[in-house]
Amino acid sequence: MSEQFDVVVIGGGPGGYVAAIRAAQLGLKTACVDAFIGKDGKPALGGTCLNVGCIPSKALLDSSRQFHNLTHSFKDHGITADNAKIDVGAMIARKDKIVKQFTGGITALFKGNKANPVTPIAGFATLKAGNVISIKGHDGKVAEISAKNVILAAGSVPIELPFAKFDNVRILDNAGALDVNAVPKRLGVIGAGVIGLELGSVWRRLGSEVTILEALPEFLGVADPDITKAAAREFKKQGLDIQLGAKVSKAEIKGEEVHLTYADASGEKTLVVDKLLVAVGRRAATAGLLDPSSGVKLDERGRVIVDEHCATGVAGVWAIGDCVRGPMLAHKASEEGIAVAELIAGLPGHVNLDTVPWVIYTEPEIAWVGKTEAECKAAEISYKVGTFPFAAIGRAVAMNEPAGLVKVIAHAETDRILGLHLCGANVSELVHEGVVAMEFHGSAEDLARICHAHPTLSEAVHEAALAVDKRAIHKAN
Ligand code: FAD
Numbered sequence: 001m002s003e004q005f006d007v008v009v010i011g012g013g014p015g016g017y018v019a020a021i022r023a024a025q026l027g028l029k030t031a032c033v034d035a036f037i038g039k040d041g042k043p044a045l046g047g048t049c050l051n052v053g054c055i056p057s058k059a060l061l062d063s064s065r066q067f068h069n070l071t072h073s074f075k076d077h078g079i080t081a082d083n084a085k086i087d088v089g090a091m092i093a094r095k096d097k098i099v100k101q102f103t104g105g106i107t108a109l110f111k112g113n114k115a116n117p118v119t120p121i122a123g124f125a126t127l128k129a130g131n132v133i134s135i136k137g138h139d140g141k142v143a144e145i146s147a148k149n150v151i152l153a154a155g156s157v158p159i160e161l162p163f164a165k166f167d168n169v170r171i172l173d174n175a176g177a178l179d180v181n182a183v184p185k186r187l188g189v190i191g192a193g194v195i196g197l198e199l200g201s202v203w204r205r206l207g208s209e210v211t212i213l214e215a216l217p218e219f220l221g222v223a224d225p226d227i228t229k230a231a232a233r234e235f236k237k238q239g240l241d242i243q244l245g246a247k248v249s250k251a252e253i254k255g256e257e258v259h260l261t262y263a264d265a266s267g268e269k270t271l272v273v274d275k276l277l278v279a280v281g282r283r284a285a286t287a288g289l290l291d292p293s294s295g296v297k298l299d300e301r302g303r304v305i306v307d308e309h310c311a312t313g314v315a316g317v318w319a320i321g322d323c324v325r326g327p328m329l330a331h332k333a334s335e336e337g338i339a340v341a342e343l344i345a346g347l348p349g350h351v352n353l354d355t356v357p358w359v360i361y362t363e364p365e366i367a368w369v370g371k372t373e374a375e376c377k378a379a380e381i382s383y384k385v386g387t388f389p390f391a392a393i394g395r396a397v398a399m400n401e402p403a404g405l406v407k408v409i410a411h412a413e414t415d416r417i418l419g420l421h422l423c424g425a426n427v428s429e430l431v432h433e434g435v436v437a438m439e440f441h442g443s444a445e446d447l448a449r450i451c452h453a454h455p456t457l458s459e460a461v462h463e464a465a466l467a468v469d470k471r472a473i474h475k476a477n
């Protein structure tokens with residue numbers, strides 16, 4: 001007889017491992033199956049996020065930011081340092097150490113719930129009829145377990161272009177771009193999305209000539225155009241060359257170079273680079289996850305079809321995170337994991353997808369929650385807007401970070417906050433002021449009447465809220 005669990009989670013990323021911990025806290029006998037193999041050749045929990053995504057990319061963004069500040073902005077503070085050098089090997093080793101600390105930490109967290117620890121299982125899982133899970137271990141052996149409830153948290157993988165196959169030597173996916181062992185003289189990037197901008201920034205700050213080819217006429221189309229315009233100005237100053245409307249048709253490896261052919265409004269062009277990062281989006285990692293007998297359905301993009309409670313329609317089978325609809329974000333995956341574990345335990349569990357914040361960790365940072373003006377227009381919602389620039393905020397200027405702005409969008413009649421959009425220093429933290437206000441159905445007036453400490457960057461949020469009603473203090477209305 002196969003071992004029976006209350007809950008088996010397939011996938012140990014921020015969706016899956018968080019779901020497993022919450023299920024165990026609620027007294028459910030829980031296992032978490034994960035197939036990922038770390039850089040050291042051993043199974044590693046944490047999924048994309050901890051191993052090759054959020055955490056390692058932020059480690060490199062921080063290292064490269066320190067170097068860029070040392071070589072570019074310290075002199076404004078009267079600080080000079082001659083012969084600044086970057087040791088890429090040491091930078092990558094620091095990143096790997098951080099990854100190891102956090103992936104190893106999950107094993108400890110699984111054991112940490114002493115009365116009812118989570119059972120980790122290394123291997124690739126396939127769901128069959130009757131909630132039976134077949135697991136192929138890394139030694140090739142196949143075993144079966146079963147569960148009253150199964151949570152599919154298989155995550156996502158990078159999309160590969162047919163003419164630019166990943167070899168992670170010349171043509172890189174996100175994992176490859178996090179492990180380059182010397183600063184490439186010329187880095188090409190296909191896709192000016194989140195990964196292209198973040199990882200392009202890392203290598204640009206270290207001295208690469210970075211060219212980003214974006215097929216669409218604009219970049220970050222999901223963000224507010226006032227915000228992306230402000231960010232684009234800064235990216236240009238940093239030397240990030242973003243080519244819009246650039247359709248790539250060929251990427252040929254010739255010796256140590258990659259030769260790209262692309263077309264834009266002015267005709268066909270070529271670009272020669274030393275490394276090419278392909279960051280054109282991700283797709284749900286559902287290949288091999290479901291035996292046809294499972295009855296679980298996929299949509300046209302290969303994502304598991306779920307309802308608003310992450311239920312698949314097959315009794316006891318749920319799905320969360322990057323392998324279902326909604327934004328591909330670690331915190332969204334984790335919130336869904338908690339909600340599903342609570343629903344399984346008979347508690348109310350819910351995720352409000354309307355208040356999931358986005359953050360892009362470029363310099364300046366970009367962040368938002370809620371609707372853009374375009375989305376308000378499309379939904380025929382009448383709205384009003386207040387904006388405020390960081391250049392008029394004392395703390396931002398004292399920090400030498402005057403770029404960017406805050407924009408509040410509120411309902412024209414009710415004044416309820418519909419969206420908060422930011423570009424500037426530390427806006428990854430400031431955006432949560434909007435998340436909290438929106439979760440409590442707050443109005444622009446509520447934000448405007450809250451006392452904000454001086455001098456802080458948060459005063460820009462306060463002033464933008466005042467500006468909704470044309471009463472900002474430190475700018476003309
Ligand atoms: P994943 O993290 O992808 O985990 C899924 C796990 O399931 C993997 O370990 C996989 O090996 C395993 N698996 C898949 N199929 C099976 C199977 N059949 N059997 C067993 N195991 C299986 N998001 C943010 O919110 N903030 C960021 O700053 C951020 N930065 C990012 C940077 C990069 C470079 C990338 C690539 C992504 C980034 N993301 C970020 C996105 C974030 O990583 C994902 O949204 C998040 O990891 C999704 O979590 P998940 O649990 O759904 O899936």
Ligand code: NAD
Nearest residue numbers: 191192193194195196213214215279280281282328359360
């Ligand atoms: P993305 O969807 O953010 O951007 C892909 C870009 O590539 C788009 O602008 C698209 O128009 C462009 N593109 C697509 N095909 C192209 C082609 N053939 N030629 C040129 N351009 C092309 O995807 P991504 O950057 O790969 O990131 C995937 C997802 O990972 C993100 O959407 C996000 O959900 C997640 N992520 C989040 C963070 C964060 O939260 N800070 C960081 C990294 C990744």
